[in-house]
Amino acid sequence: MAESVAATPPSPVAQTIDLLGDRLTLAILREAFVDHVRRFSQWIDRTGAPPAMLTARLNALVEAGLMERRPQPHGGDRHDYLMTELGVATWEILVSLWAWQREWSPEGVLQPELVHTDCGHRGPPALMCRHCGRTVGTRDAQLELDPESLVLATRSGRRRSTRNAPSVSRVDLQFTEVMEAIGDRWSAFVTGLALSGVRRFGEFQSILKISPTTLTERLGRLSEVQILARSEHGGGREYLLTPRGRGLFPIFAFLLSWTQVAHPDALPLGPKLHHPDCGSRLLPALRCRGCDARLERTSVRFEPFPFGNRLPL
Helix, strand or coil: CCCCHHHCCCCHHHHHHHHHCCHHHHHHHHHHHHCCCCEHHHHHHHHCCCHHHHHHHHHHHHHCCCEEEEECCCCCCCEEEEECHHHHCCHHHHHHHHHHHHHHCHHHHHCCEEEECCCCCECCCEEEECCCCCECCHHHCEEECCHHHHHHHHHCCCCCCHHHCCCCCCHHHCCCCCHHHHCCHHHHHHHHHHHCCCCEHHHHHHHHCCCHHHHHHHHHHHHHCCCEEEECHHHHCEEEECHHHHCCHHHHHHHHHHHHHHCCCCCCCCCEEEECCCCEECCEEEECCCCCCECCHHHEEEECCCCCCCCCC
């Protein structure tokens, strides 16, 4: 007898969305990268998260292989949480989230400044194809869909509502609006399909096998935060990406790329991005807008907001 869909393990893409489409998890990773936070008490102070919730997120990061626990010297049963190689590989996702928040969210003014240490350029980087070195925008890549993997990605495993997502106390760590696009599987896949050029309500529904009620609700939420705009064409059943929505493309490109790093042997992986200009699967990288060099994790730094990443009193 065939195994039921409900019992099927989550697809790799679904696991990525479940893990990284969470504002507290992103805040934990962001603090680990920018300020080298590694202790439970430090994350409590910086995020304001309830201890039980923070424990659950740290446990999930350890179980997924992004962090490892190490006993503190003379700390009894206390541990430090250190980034693993897989955890470090999320840095381009975090930079892309930072760049989107910097440009498109109210808390963007509070974001630390990204600096390319080699040339001194300050500000958001560009997205490039690692194979051919060309700059890549939303219209320069094609999404390759695997219907079977899409069904697995949207229907297997756990669910989470972005409206009930955990909050953090610091304004610059809230990731509030971007969560509407990546905070649950339906929203993430609707946004991803929109980035690939899907516009019509019926096309979203046909590809995702989603109920009309759920699709209407997700499209409405994405329109509320101005990621999509409802068009009068097609009887008002078309939804177009806004400039704000197109700005999400690097985040999705790196989420898909990181999924293949995290699950190298899993099949099917799910949607893939293809770069027609060089005929390869898109392997994204970040390029400095000042000197055109490809950015490495060790060649960038963040300079904090002058008021300690908090609103001035």
